[in-house]
Amino acid sequence: MTLAEQFTALDNLLYSTRQYWQCTAFDYDELPWSSLSAPLEQLSDSDVAELDSDQDALYAFFSSHIEGVEQLPYLSTLSVAQVARTDYPFWISNGIKGRKFEQLQDFVGSLGEQAQPVLEWCAGKGHLGRMIAFNHAPSVHSIELQTHLCEQGQHSAQQQGLAVKFSQADVLTDDVSDYFEPQQHAVALHACGALHQHFMQLASKAKTQQISLSPCCYHLFTDDKYEAMSEQAKRSQLSLRHRDLKLALQETVTAPSRVAKVRKTEVEWRLGFDAMRKDITGSTTYISVPSVNKAVFSDSFEAFCAWAADKKAIKIPQGIDYQYFLLKGQMRKKVTERIELVRHVFRRAIEVWLVLDRALYLQQQGYQVTVNTFCEKQLTPRNILIKARLPK
Numbered sequence: 001m002t003l004a005e006q007f008t009a010l011d012n013l014l015y016s017t018r019q020y021w022q023c024t025a026f027d028y029d030e031l032p033w034s035s036l037s038a039p040l041e042q043l044s045d046s047d048v049a050e051l052d053s054d055q056d057a058l059y060a061f062f063s064s065h066i067e068g069v070e071q072l073p074y075l076s077t078l079s080v081a082q083v084a085r086t087d088y089p090f091w092i093s094n095g096i097k098g099r100k101f102e103q104l105q106d107f108v109g110s111l112g113e114q115a116q117p118v119l120e121w122c123a124g125k126g127h128l129g130r131m132i133a134f135n136h137a138p139s140v141h142s143i144e145l146q147t148h149l150c151e152q153g154q155h156s157a158q159q160q161g162l163a164v165k166f167s168q169a170d171v172l173t174d175d176v177s178d179y180f181e182p183q184q185h186a187v188a189l190h191a192c193g194a195l196h197q198h199f200m201q202l203a204s205k206a207k208t209q210q211i212s213l214s215p216c217c218y219h220l221f222t223d224d225k226y227e228a229m230s231e232q233a234k235r236s237q238l239s240l241r242h243r244d245l246k247l248a249l250q251e252t253v254t255a256p257s258r259v260a261k262v263r264k265t266e267v268e269w270r271l272g273f274d275a276m277r278k279d280i281t282g283s284t285t286y287i288s289v290p291s292v293n294k295a296v297f298s299d300s301f302e303a304f305c306a307w308a309a310d311k312k313a314i315k316i317p318q319g320i321d322y323q324y325f326l327l328k329g330q331m332r333k334k335v336t337e338r339i340e341l342v343r344h345v346f347r348r349a350i351e352v353w354l355v356l357d358r359a360l361y362l363q364q365q366g367y368q369v370t371v372n373t374f375c376e377k378q379l380t381p382r383n384i385l386i387k388a389r390l391p392k
């Protein structure tokens with residue numbers, strides 16, 4: 001299957017199933033799909049949590065209930081990149097946390113031979129750039145917004161005798177097009193949203209010979225309405241918004257149990273207060289209350305409601321039945337979690353759709369493009385690598 005064929009198949013499937021994922025869970029008091037009520041109500045809270053942490057089990061569970069889901073494993077699984085992990089001396093990994101270092105090792109290992117000068121986009125402290133320089137790239141030019149990160153990165157590279165040069169720039173507002181050259185390998189690891197889109201546009205305009213990127217946070221620095229990059233995606237009937245783009249990032253991260261417990265209370269109380277607010281004001285839509293120090297959730301539901309009512313300029317009537325609304329919050333949380341579970345069936349498919357939009361864009365600029373995963377999901381769920389090369 002070509003990338004374009006994969007995109008078209010995924011696009012059709014996501015369009016025909018959009019009622020299951022293009023929604024906001026908090027908007028509903030009840031499950032919005034009658035055909036899924038029976039299977040979802042059978043699930044205990046721990047069944048929900050278990051399914052949510054296992055994408056294959058999620059596909060298997062919903063395959064018999066939602067038409068098309070059985071095709072998702074095939075359409076949204078990417079092949080694994082050939083990774084040749086290099087060993088690095090201990091001083092290279094100083095200051096890089098364990099999983100991040102393994103992630104970087106795999107990313108560098110999947111780039112292949114470093115024969116060209118490298119441009120490192122949105123480099124942070126330039127850990128990646130230093131590892132690429134250590135792996136024999138002739139030179140690395142690292143671009144980063146934050147001055148202190150540039151200084152720290154430059155300092156480490158100098159101390160370690162590595163050929164890395166930093167430039168401080170805001171890549172969205174400064175003219176950075178001159179940093180790109182034809183004889184170059186332009187690399188971007190986890191540059192968010194418009195940062196990596198701009199990178200692809202500038203690199204392909206400069207006819208940079210090799211482009212490698214792992215995208216993340218697709219919604220950041222962009223308009224709410226998604227603007228497709230490739231011709232195929234521009235013709236799609238799907239209309240994506242930030243809410244949908246964020247769904248692509250919702251892989252389960254197992255939070256420590258204390259954090260998970262506070263989060264559970266927080267969701268129940270927020271939904272309970274929302275039910276109370278609707279009752280008092282007659283409103284029917286969900287309105288969020290600002291985020292707050294988590295310590296609030298070790299106090300009482302009543303105190304939380306008083307704080308939230310103040311934020312929303314609502315007067316809570318005397319003698320209100322807090323227990324009733326707390327129970328409503330707990331019931332709505334169950335509904336919310338089950339709606340989210342259904343949406344999560346499609347999270348990787350949406351990410352792959354977005355990645356293929358980028359890959360097809362680069363193809364249209366004349367590049368030969370591959371799309372693979374470069375590391376285990378446990379190291380980072382943002383593990384997709386797009387590699388593009390101009391034919392010689």
Ligand SMILES: C[S@@+](CC[C@H](N)C(=O)[O-])C[C@H]1O[C@@H](n2cnc3c(N)ncnc32)[C@H](O)[C@@H]1O
Nearest residue numbers: 122123124144145146169170171172189190191
């Ligand atoms: C998620 S970090 C990735 C860092 C590094 N590439 C890595 O994977 O470890 C994104 C980096 O982009 C930088 N950044 C954000 N906005 C930027 C901008 N407008 N111009 C240049 N860099 C920017 C941030 O300061 C941050 O260091």
